[in-house]
Amino acid sequence: MPHLPPAQNLSLAVQKNIWEDWENNKANLQAELSNNLGTDWIIDVNPFGIYPYHNDGYVKQWLGTCIKDYFQHAVYQFKFLIKRYVNIKDEINDIAHRHILTLDVEETNPPRFAYGGCDIANGKLRILFEENHLGVNTTNCCNEDNLFRALNTASNDKPMTFYVRLGIHNDYEAKIPAVQRDLTELLNLNEGELTLSPNLEETFVNMQDAVNRGVKTFRDDWEQVFGATICRYFAAAFWQMKYMKFEEDERSREGFLAALTKREIAFRIVDSLQHDSWSECEFVDGIMYVQTTVEYFGMIEVHVPQNY
Template identity: 25%
Template sequence: MPRKETWAPKSAVERLPLAVRKDLRDNWDSVKGEYEGKISAVLGKQYAINFNALEVYPYVEGTQGFVNTPLGKIFAGYAQCLADAVARFIEEYGEDGILHFNEAVSNGEFILNVNESGLEASVIGCDVKDGTYRILFRYDCLGYNQNTIYETMLSAIDTVPREGFPVEIKASIATYWDEGAEDVRQAIGEILAMPDVVIDPNFEENYAAMKGGNPDSVNWKEKFAKVALEYFNGGIKVQLERQGFKDDDLLQEGLAEALTSKTFKLRVVENMRKSGIHETFIEEGVCYIQTTVENWEHNLPYVGEGLVNLL
């Protein structure tokens, strides 16, 4: 049998060659403060970039294509792409992004490490460990794919435990729910002659359920509020129209008698009352729309089907 390939991290060197020290002075130390300043200005907090040349230098020789590339320029490349990624992150997520980033990276420090996953590591990645943001390179890919740092930044920040919603969920709510929910609510109210109708996305409970389950979609957080809104817009609203509630006094009165809370509430549950993708029922004056984590995005145009039969 072929021998299984193994990997172990390299030990740091005690001293760098003179040529490397000169290169670091000329190409890294001379620009380090500039990148620290850009990042600190965007985040409103002092940040330091502490790349340890003694630890990183041993990986230069084993990186194909970068053997002759000065380490100082490699460091500067990481720093420039890091600064660009932070600026893009804050442009995308605004004040919430600043808040979450600063809370997660509590040490105000960026470092560059070899990825401990060794042979299984991706070319480049990021994480936050003990309050320090780490750029992680594969042991044989030092300097590669620096311009993709942003791609793992959100997951690095959102993986850090904190109270409340992660930044991606907040962004989804602001983008989809806050922008569109009132129009949908008013439209449903007009159909039912119930101007003060309430549509309750139940975000906190539903996020907890989704987080604890196994959603089919890998980007469910990004679409979280969009899908929630569609339960009411493409589901309940469309079904109320199809079932003839608009301009039908009898149906409107019948629903008003049952829907004493005037509330439609979305709920993700572990087990539904009946088999199916989702179900709608009225209980204690609330119209519940229920589904499971596995069926979160499925068959939304049929949400509320048969509602008239509940009256």
């Protein structure tokens, strides 16, 4: 959808509102945005280009207030999300690499948002409004759902998508040390003796390639739950061993360790399963692989074999 031509003139009342409510607040908002993101950012908006979308609503008189609301709410959302997700700051800075926050009309037809949202285009982070809803629901344009979708959709040169990287950081790396500690103690091994190998990039590539070929996955949101899912496979192996009373049954534990010569438990995607429906464990060259297929990634039921 082409942009409407920018306004040629604005009334004195509208210009006054722009000055009082927008220009007087822009520098502080830009400074707060830069402080939150840890590097210099620029807020860039052309009120003359926004004004033609007023649709005879309140924005026709209060354009400066409307613009301030969009940026004020965006800055608040960034501040909230940065506190919640420690690595989100780096992701925003890397993907929106020009470090410019702007306001624009949604050009996609049909629109991607009911009222407003955001995206990343040409390295800029854009707050977007639907052409008939300027000034409506300014609070949520850069909320978690919209911002994360924008970061995930934006092209970048990293090997995995934003959703996957976020899940690895928050749901795998943050939680797997406890699982590794539990497994190490259960198997009566020394600290650092047991290795857990998630094969994250290989698993992602296998999943992504299959999905691109039209393979149906158990969960449509597999990217969002990627890190948590792989962590849960290792945790499920622990609980299965605990159910098998490895702590008490020295013979079972020693038999398992005799097969686990490399002291490594790994996760991987395979083309097909041989022993179970959803997932299975297989010993190969001293490594126990917890494995599943693309179709059943996320259906977690791990059976540790008893015949080593």
